[in-house]
Each structure stands twice: as structure tokens, then as C-alpha cells.
Amino acid sequence: MTACDQARELQRIIDQQLISTMFQPIVDCQKGTVLGYEVLSRGPSDSPLHGAPALFQAGEQCKQVISLEQACLLEAGQSCIRHGVSHLVFVNVSPGLLLPKAFAEDRLQSLLATNGLKPENVVIELSERYPADNPEALKARLTALKKRGFRIAIDDLGTGYSGLKLWSEIQPDFVKIDRHFIRDVDRDLVKKEFVRSVINLCERLGCRLIAEGVETVAELTLLRSMGIHLIQGFLLGRPNPFPTAELSALDNPDPIGGGQATSDAGYLGRYIVPLAPTASLGEAWQVLQSSPSIFALPVVDNDRPLGLLHKWRVMEVFSSTYGRALNETKPVSSLTAYDALVVEHDESLEAVSQSLLEDDLHYLKQHFIVTRNGHYIGLGSTRSLLRMMTRSRVEQARHxxxxxxxxxxxxxxxxxxxxxxxxxxxxxxxxxxxxxxxxxxxxxxxxxxxxxxxxxxxxxxxxxxxxxxxxxxxxxxxxxxxxxxxxxxxxxxxxxxxxxxxxxxxxxxxxxxxxxxxxxxxxxxxxxxxxxxxxxxxxxxxxxxxxxxxxxxxxxxxxxxxxxxxxxxxxxxxxxxxxxxxxxxxxxxxx
Structure with a gap:
């Protein structure tokens, strides 16, 4: 398709209002109900610009993004009324659509509120993927929209430009974690830690978190166990021409007794930034002091675990007379416990438990190192292991x-x-x-x-x-x-x-x-x-x-x-x- 053909086809779609709207549910897993629907736009089914990526890429290349988005918003509002949607409606809006002075709040409201769709039922999703040329003007426009009753969501968090800054400034009602961080989160300790940090921020800033791109029961189970209750993804409903949801997926219990999400050592691993063996004890102590929940630090050389530096051991040395002054410049290798238990991420909880019991008859280790193919990926705790095994046995007995x-x-x-x-x-x-x-x-x-x-x-x-x-x-x-x-x-x-x-x-x-x-x-x-x-x-x-x-x-x-x-x-x-x-x-x- 040539550039001229693409431009003509795009103009035809805009002029003849040939946009179609799809609905994808956002489900509240805690209540077992649909919170709302994200409205997604498509071109005509027989057009080369049918798919959303092709359609909006053509809009960018032909400098028709704003006209295209206006057409999409108008059709979205009309589709919601036709289908009698009474839930929240999530609509995607680029910063460019909000910034022009000519495009006032009245215009946006008229596009979405056709035939009675109220601003308080509309959530404006602002994607982090697109840069804002004028952040202050964008902030002012979003603040004005919130005063009119619209709700705001930051979309695709973690993928681009100024999401965290905008988050702190406009206090959105919702934050959506990009699907990249949700895919295989049950098997990826780094993604799990990222999600956990976003959960903590949401709790402190008073907004609701939505996980996008959930496609497997294992992902859903882990997210629910972490406290995320708003879920969007193919598991609960693909984009459809009419609003619908697949709530039966919520009936699946936790995958105890076989799923990677709960039965392997990788589930228990928490990614903690490791220390090099040459790092000083003073540097290690700063880390331990700034993170009261951490009681051991992994010592790693070229991704290969060497052992653990225990907090109690550093405290013992530093608390002696002149202990800190004499020892804080020494390398952590001088106090590293090289007998740490190291387990592969796919080792069963029972096997890890047996290794802990057999490792030392007089002392039960409180932590173990988790690896993938011998490379460090996280630190597990014996307390978490016992808790998970107890839960597993209860669930197994129940079923x-x-x-x-x-x-x-x-x-x-x-x-x-x-x-x-x-x-x-x-x-x-x-x-x-x-x-x-x-x-x-x-x-x-x-x-x-x-x-x-x-x-x-x-x-x-x-x-x-x-x-x-x-x-x-x-x-x-x-x-x-x-x-x-x-x-x-x-x-x-x-x-x-x-x-x-x-x-x-x-x-x-x-x-x-x-x-x-x-x-x-x-x-x-x-x-x-x-x-x-x-x-x-x-x-x-x-x-x-x-x-x-x-x-x-x-x-x-x-x-x-x-x-x-x-x-x-x-x-x-x-x-x-x-x-x-x-x-x-x-x-x-x-x-």
C-alpha cells in the first residue's frame, strides 16, 4: 500500500465515520463483577487499516492523529449508548489530543457524552508511550477534566516517558501496568518485584491498580495473591463488538500441587540487589539499614552466588568497641557465609524443605538462594517456604x-x-x-x-x-x-x-x-x-x-x-x- 493510497484510505474512514468499536472487560476479581470496558477502535474489516496498529500508524504518518482520535471517540460514545453500557468506559486519549487550545473540555465531553453518557462514567486513559511536549499544559487540562467529573488513568505504566512524574502530579484514579510486566510474572522474579513496588505506590497515593494482558490462570492467581483485584486480559475476555466477559475463569482455584506459580522454589524468591564480594561492609550496612525487612544480602560474582551476608553478623562486628571504624572498609567477603543453601528455581517446595532439614542438624537456615541455570535470580526465606507448604497442604486436603x-x-x-x-x-x-x-x-x-x-x-x-x-x-x-x-x-x-x-x-x-x-x-x-x-x-x-x-x-x-x-x-x-x-x-x- 503506497503512502498516497494509505492517506486516501484513512481519509475515507474518517470522513465516512467507518470506525468500529470493540469492548474488552476490566474485571473486579474480588467482587466477581465487571468494573468497566475499555473501548478499542478498528478500521473496516475489509480495509488494510482494519487493525489498530495499522490504523493509528497511518494516522501518525499522515498527521491525522487528532482527527482520527476524534472519530474514534465519537463512535465509542455512540456504541456505548447503542449497547446500553452502564459500567465505566475506558477510552484511550493521546496527550496531543488534549493539548491544542481549540480542543476544549466541552469538545471532549460532547464526543463522549452523546445521548447521555456522563463524564463520571468515563475514564480517560493517557498512555505513557507518547511524550507530552508541554507537560504543564497537559497537567492543567487533566485537572480541568477531573473537575468536570471525568476520571483519569495512566496507561502502559513502565513503558515510556513520564508516567511516574505525571502520576504524582495529577493523582489519577487508576494506573494500568503494561502487559510486558504481567506476562509470565508468576515465573519472573524481576517482574514480580516491579509489580510489588507499583502496588506499594498505589496504596500510598490512593489510586486503584489494573493489571493488563493477563492470559493464564497462573498469572491471575499470583496477581490476586499480591492484592491486585482489577484484571484485564484475554483470560477474562477478548475485545468483542459487544460488551461481554468470561467470568468463569475466576472460579479456577489457586494452582496448588503442580503449577509453577506456587509449587516451585522460584515462586518464593524475592529479587534483592546482590553485593559484589569486593563491596565494603560499610556499603552493605547502608543497604541493610535502609531496608529493615532485609536480613541477609546475597554475595554474587558474575551472576554466580557465593554466599550470604547476614545482618546479625554485621551487627555483631560493628557493635564491638571501635568495630565499625575498624571493619567498615573491609570487603563483604570477610563476613560472607559460604555455606548458604542454593536451589534451582524449578525445585519443588518439598525438595527445598528436605534440603534445609538435611543441611545442618543443629541449625535451620533462615534464607536460601534461588538460581536459574546457576545464575542468581533471588533470595527465598524459610518462613515463606513453611507458609506456602502449609497453604499447599490445606488446599490439597480440601480438593x-x-x-x-x-x-x-x-x-x-x-x-x-x-x-x-x-x-x-x-x-x-x-x-x-x-x-x-x-x-x-x-x-x-x-x-x-x-x-x-x-x-x-x-x-x-x-x-x-x-x-x-x-x-x-x-x-x-x-x-x-x-x-x-x-x-x-x-x-x-x-x-x-x-x-x-x-x-x-x-x-x-x-x-x-x-x-x-x-x-x-x-x-x-x-x-x-x-x-x-x-x-x-x-x-x-x-x-x-x-x-x-x-x-x-x-x-x-x-x-x-x-x-x-x-x-x-x-x-x-x-x-x-x-x-x-x-x-x-x-x-x-x-x-
Whole structure:
């Protein structure tokens, strides 16, 4: 598209008012309601300038930004009225649109308040991405808008020019953290510390914080645990031509028992600026004095941790007679504890706890260093570790199956999501007891519970590796996750153990006959074989399965086929099995 063609197309869109408005929800997770909608502008669907980046880039290149923004604001106001939007409306405005003297507050109000949209329902988002040529004039214009009832938000915080300065001067109602700092915040200690600092500023300055670009449950869970309740992102709703939100995502509990967000050492790490071994004890003491919540400083050389400088050790030396004068110029290496525990970011909380207990029988270390591939990324505390492990065990107990105490459906879902996110191949095995109903009908539910408990013990005995995980879906259905791909022989081993143990539950006459007589689903008499175990095996990875729901559906298909197979085992290595099901069958399996 040439520059001339671009200019003509842009002018056509502005003159004919061909802008369309999209709505993306901003959700209050604490209340479980929609706070408001950000209105986003698009060009015509058949135009090269349909997408927002192309549309506004053309506006800049053709020096039509103000005219384009005016057209967008007018359509936004009209769209809100057409759809009966009663929530807050967030609109993007560049500093350039507010600064011209000819563009007074009355003009902005008329564009947005068409047919009754009130200023107090409008939040003006001022992006930090664009510089303000006249900050004082911009501040005066924003102050005047606030007096008229408009609310102000600073958008894209952390990406550009004068956000913090403007923040302190105009006291915005909302601050939106740019999506760059939210993406993978559950796995990035530096981003986590940035978010935490912004939370502290918001609390002190009395404004509300909105996290943009939230796309995963792990990100949402961490942000909620940090106290951020206003969320915007694809997880809760993509931009749509009409106002809507996906609030069901709020029902997902914290990903305890498998998600990176809560079960790995990286979650506990707090980034503290490390000391070089040549730094002086006087410099270290200044840091410790200025940060009362820090009780140890990591000593790092070329990103490789050497040890910890403990606050109590420095205080001990400095408090002696002439202690500070004699020692403050010495390097921190002279007091560094080189026996500090160092753990990788993906090490489990249980493993870290075990390392702490085994490290010294007489002294429990209060801190440990967290690394990624041997490079320092943060400092963890034993107190936080114990708190998180307690919380994890409480959550696991809450979501455990009441009979077997194995992880139930909620935790199974989380484990599946976690393994798919790792992008490493693994095996999912769906176990089911065949002919279990006739067994229950003949011998009673207490005997049935004994068989289920016996199977639970057998599964935990056979699948007991570090990378293996056993869950109880419910009734006589179990699931096993394993990093091992060659799993058939071990499934056969469980089948044999189960058959031998279950046979002892029957009376001798039935064991000799090899069947029992009972009623089928139609109430007709029928001979049923003794109980047996079927195993549907799925070799899985994120390339074959886009979601845990896809994996669950395929595992259910594999189990169904296993129940018909002579061996009682069926292996599926791709998602093709889903194509064999009707939509009704898929819905039933995923319900």
C-alpha cells in the first residue's frame, strides 16, 4: 500500500465515520463483577487499516492523529449508548489530543457524552508511550477534566516517558501496568518485584491498580495473591463488538500441587540487589539499614552466588568497641557465609524443605538462594517456604478425594495444565474398573470401597517415581501422569496386582465359576465377568493438545477403547481420537 493510497484510505474512514468499536472487560476479581470496558477502535474489516496498529500508524504518518482520535471517540460514545453500557468506559486519549487550545473540555465531553453518557462514567486513559511536549499544559487540562467529573488513568505504566512524574502530579484514579510486566510474572522474579513496588505506590497515593494482558490462570492467581483485584486480559475476555466477559475463569482455584506459580522454589524468591564480594561492609550496612525487612544480602560474582551476608553478623562486628571504624572498609567477603543453601528455581517446595532439614542438624537456615541455570535470580526465606507448604497442604486436603485422600478433579486439572505448559512429552493413563457395578450390587458398597482403596495403594506403589503423579477422578476412575513414555509393562503389572487382590473379595464358588449373575441396565439377568482393570494410555505434549480439556477427552476415548480390548490396554499417541467422537459425546466426557 503506497503512502498516497494509505492517506486516501484513512481519509475515507474518517470522513465516512467507518470506525468500529470493540469492548474488552476490566474485571473486579474480588467482587466477581465487571468494573468497566475499555473501548478499542478498528478500521473496516475489509480495509488494510482494519487493525489498530495499522490504523493509528497511518494516522501518525499522515498527521491525522487528532482527527482520527476524534472519530474514534465519537463512535465509542455512540456504541456505548447503542449497547446500553452502564459500567465505566475506558477510552484511550493521546496527550496531543488534549493539548491544542481549540480542543476544549466541552469538545471532549460532547464526543463522549452523546445521548447521555456522563463524564463520571468515563475514564480517560493517557498512555505513557507518547511524550507530552508541554507537560504543564497537559497537567492543567487533566485537572480541568477531573473537575468536570471525568476520571483519569495512566496507561502502559513502565513503558515510556513520564508516567511516574505525571502520576504524582495529577493523582489519577487508576494506573494500568503494561502487559510486558504481567506476562509470565508468576515465573519472573524481576517482574514480580516491579509489580510489588507499583502496588506499594498505589496504596500510598490512593489510586486503584489494573493489571493488563493477563492470559493464564497462573498469572491471575499470583496477581490476586499480591492484592491486585482489577484484571484485564484475554483470560477474562477478548475485545468483542459487544460488551461481554468470561467470568468463569475466576472460579479456577489457586494452582496448588503442580503449577509453577506456587509449587516451585522460584515462586518464593524475592529479587534483592546482590553485593559484589569486593563491596565494603560499610556499603552493605547502608543497604541493610535502609531496608529493615532485609536480613541477609546475597554475595554474587558474575551472576554466580557465593554466599550470604547476614545482618546479625554485621551487627555483631560493628557493635564491638571501635568495630565499625575498624571493619567498615573491609570487603563483604570477610563476613560472607559460604555455606548458604542454593536451589534451582524449578525445585519443588518439598525438595527445598528436605534440603534445609538435611543441611545442618543443629541449625535451620533462615534464607536460601534461588538460581536459574546457576545464575542468581533471588533470595527465598524459610518462613515463606513453611507458609506456602502449609497453604499447599490445606488446599490439597480440601480438593482431595474423601475416600482415598488422593488429589481430586481440581488438582488433576491443574496437574494436566502444568505438564502441558512444560512442553515436555509425558504419559497420561486413565484407569477404570470393569464390571464394578455388579460387584457392588452383589457384595455391597463397603466391599466396593475396599477394592477402590486397594487399587489406590497399588497405583501409588507401582507409579512412585519423582516424575509420577496419581489422582482419583471419582468412583472407580483414576488418572496417572508420568514423564516415562514406555509405560505399558507397568500398567500390566497393576492389572495383575489388582486381579489377584480383587479375586480374594469374592466367595469361593464365584471365584471357581469365574463370573457372577446380576441385572444389566435394563433389569434383565446376565452373567458378568469378575472385576478387571482397563488402562487408556495417552502419550501427550502441548503440540498435540491445546488444552487440558482436549487431553481429558482423548484419555476418555482411550479408556473406552481399552475396555473393549482383550488386553484391557489402549495406547493413543495423538489427538486424532477426538475426531471419532460426536459433539454430544465430547460434551459428556468434558462435563
Amino acid at each position: 482431595a478425594n474423601p475416600l482415598t485422600q488422593l488429589p481430586g478433579n481440581v488438582l488433576i486439572q491443574q496437574e494436566a495444565v502444568h505438564r502441558l505448559q512444560q512442553n515436555n512429552p509425558f504419559t497420561c493413563i486413565y484407569f477404570d474398573i470393569d464390571h464394578f457395578k455388579p460387584f457392588n450390587d452383589l457384595l455391597g458398597y463397603s466391599k466396593g470401597d475396599e477394592v477402590i482403596l486397594s487399587l489406590a495403594r497399588q497405583l501409588c506403589t507401582v507409579f512412585n517415581g519423582d516424575s509420577e503423579w496419581v489422582g482419583h477422578i471419582g468412583g472407580d476412575d483414576f488418572v496417572v501422569f508420568s514423564d516415562r513414555l514406555e509405560i505399558r509393562k507397568r500398567c500390566e503389572e497393576v492389572q495383575q496386582l489388582f486381579a489377584l487382590e480383587a479375586a480374594t473379595r469374592y466367595p469361593e464358588a464365584i471365584r471357581q465359576a469365574g463370573f457372577i449373575t446380576g441385572e444389566d441396565r435394563d433389569g434383565l439377568p446376565r452373567q458378568f465377568p469378575l472385576v478387571a482393570l482397563s488402562a487408556g494410555i495417552v502419550v501427550a505434549d502441548s503440540r498435540a493438545f491445546g488444552s487440558a480439556a482436549d487431553l481429558a477427552a482423548t484419555a476418555a476415548v482411550a479408556k473406552s477403547k481399552a475396555k473393549k480390548a482383550v488386553s484391557g490396554i489402549q495406547i493413543v499417541s495423538n489427538i486424532a481420537a477426538l475426531n471419532e467422537m460426536s459433539d454430544d459425546h465430547k460434551t459428556t466426557l468434558l462435563a
